[in-house]
Amino acid sequence: MTTIYDIAKKTGFSITTVSRALNNYTDVSKTTKKIILDAVTEMGYYPNSSARSLTTKKSWTLGVIFVEDLGIGMKHPFFSAVIESFKQNAEAQGYDIIFLSRNVGGEEKSYLDHASHRGVDGIIIMCSDHKDKEVQQLIESPFPTVVVDLHSDQSSVVYSDNFRGSMLAVDHLVELGHRNIAHIKGHDTTYAGLERLRGFRAAMEKHSLSIPSSYIVDGGFFSVDGGYLAMKELLQLNEHRPTAVFVAGDNMALGALKACKESGITVPDDLSIVGFDDIEVGQHITPTLTTIHQDTDLIGKKASEVLIQQINTRSNEYAAVTIPVKLIVRESTKAIS
Amino acid sequence: MTTIYDIAKKTGFSITTVSRALNNYTDVSKTTKKIILDAVTEMGYYPNSSARSLTTKKSWTLGVIFVEDLGIGMKHPFFSAVIESFKQNAEAQGYDIIFLSRNVGGEEKSYLDHASHRGVDGIIIMCSDHKDKEVQQLIESPFPTVVVDLHSDQSSVVYSDNFRGSMLAVDHLVELGHRNIAHIKGHDTTYAGLERLRGFRAAMEKHSLSIPSSYIVDGGFFSVDGGYLAMKELLQLNEHRPTAVFVAGDNMALGALKACKESGITVPDDLSIVGFDDIEVGQHITPTLTTIHQDTDLIGKKASEVLIQQINTRSNEYAAVTIPVKLIVRESTKAIS
DNA sequence: CTGAAAGCGCTTACAG
């Protein structure tokens, strides 16, 4: 491995000057700089990030927390899309991302341990459960953090306009003539679930529509199975079945669709369904899914901007960014006949 | 930030002894160890990974290369599933993963630059294009590497038994009475595409079935759109249309299904389709997709084992692990009538 | 069982 000393020896300059040339200091003569840079290329020198981090206290590394309630981790379509965008933007700013976990080398560690050990410059938190203690601990720590899809007063936050998304969904359904609208909600410990439920209630009230208590069913943590089970429950309301269901997540909508299919209910002829997320699959299933689009690219981009900004300014001011959503009408909703 | 010096000062021992206690050296007295560990907990001390890496030349970091031919990165269902499993296993062994990219802070860098800069201990390469020069450069470098879904003589490799998968698919179709079987192949620069094609040809030959040249269509880089276009082409073979199509990837199969739907072809009544991968979506679409299951968990697990083994032994021997596949029969295939 | 000292590869005042 070639070091800064090798370059110094080869070029005859001191390591101080080599370091300066490498870091684009202005007070290095053009000729010197060229000689050094040529040697760098020739010898295949790469600055050692550990040594640099040790002196500068900056790791150029961003921690990612992915709470895996569902055990699917990166397979989660929404979070993985956000992370991809976050990663691209962070990289463009020179940051690498590293996943923070609780299990390092078989030992139980906290996220804070892990983040401190690696000396990350900031952390993005993506998790559904806002009550997680470890996550809370991190938010309260001195690490700059940005939280996606969750609200906090002690951290910057970025999330979709969940409330408005629900309004859009209900408006669409009402426009199609539906009045008996049910809701499969996300779990109460999730911010997105809560907000979407709140939006649903507000929208129904706006249209002077009442909501029988049996019309709100818990679909859990946004999984296909959760949606399936919840829809089964709704389908048992024989006498007074809803004509439309607003499902708080596309994965759950997938499960709901499956339940309908099994019960011989045709969507959208017998029942209209609108989801939330706009995961890619929604375009490929039959019927294609009407849903609320979340702009994952923008969420990831904003999250990285907000976080890096916070790192650079070392400010204690937290940003709260709301990302607009939009309704995507496809085949799973239909005017009531 | 508390350091080893703070612990030393507080406990009255030297930093040498503190370091030893921290690293579970046996030659530290029980009492001493306890005193030190208690101080560690009390003061909230976390060893600094940069300092440690600098002295030990080991970063406990594994690089991940994700070539994004499709620009979807982590959203790729197959690779993201493999990576999730890889990550979990690597973490259990004490390694963190870091994504290697070509663009660091706006400057064009090679993967090798990035890997050298971060001093990763090993690298997992997941990319479809086996001709990529940068990837080739990495494989030839001294870094321990493991390659997924690609063959190389200069690196350990882990991949599904693609050849066998194609055999299973064709056998299944033949058993159902199909004789006119077409193939939507993956791009020729991809190892998986090539192997699956080879398996398809061998299987057809085994059954003494001929393959008209028009029956093999290039679906490109395993995207939904590529499959859609390829299927459109097959559907134009009016007179001599195949009764079944073996598609080299599930995403492409999704596109193929869409093309059929648009053209009024009912799957499986008019045409049987079998995919490859077993992505989760396949279970939720209509019809559900018959496919070849790839064991992404095992692929990721084996990849991490092979890589870590190579790191530990510093051997130059490369492992080649083939992961078994299996046929999953669902609704998209049917006996010919 | 414990400690003093050197060294890992860098950056950054300080001095000239």
Added chain:
DNA sequence: CTGAAAGCGCTTACAG
């Protein structure tokens, strides 16, 4: 415009 020196937080021979 350039260099000598100190220091970042660890680990590891070496010595006792």
